[in-house]
Amino acid sequence: MSTNLAHVFVNFSKRSINIVDDEGYDKTVNWNFNSIGAEGFSETVSEIQELLDPDMITYCFAAQ
Numbered sequence: 001m002s003t004n005l006a007h008v009f010v011n012f013s014k015r016s017i018n019i020v021d022d023e024g025y026d027k028t029v030n031w032n033f034n035s036i037g038a039e040g041f042s043e044t045v046s047e048i049q050e051l052l053d054p055d056m057i058t059y060c061f062a063a064q
Contacts, residue, residue, distance in 0.1 A: 008048055011060040015041050017048070 003025075009018040015037060020026045029044075031037035048057060 007056055009058045013062055
């Protein structure tokens with residue numbers, strides 16, 4: 001049995017990406033708040049936008 005990607009949450013204020021699979025498991029990836037972290041986060045978000053259906057991505061702009 002394989003697990004499929006269900007949704008991706010991109011949080012710009014926390015510079016993190018939360019990946020959720022179709023079984024409900026999730027993994028959060030965080031980037032540092034420096035120039036290297038900014039570059040890596042930006043590249044990853046760009047790749048996600050190119051590869052995934054826009055309905056699978058939620059963008060968050062404010063920290064809670």
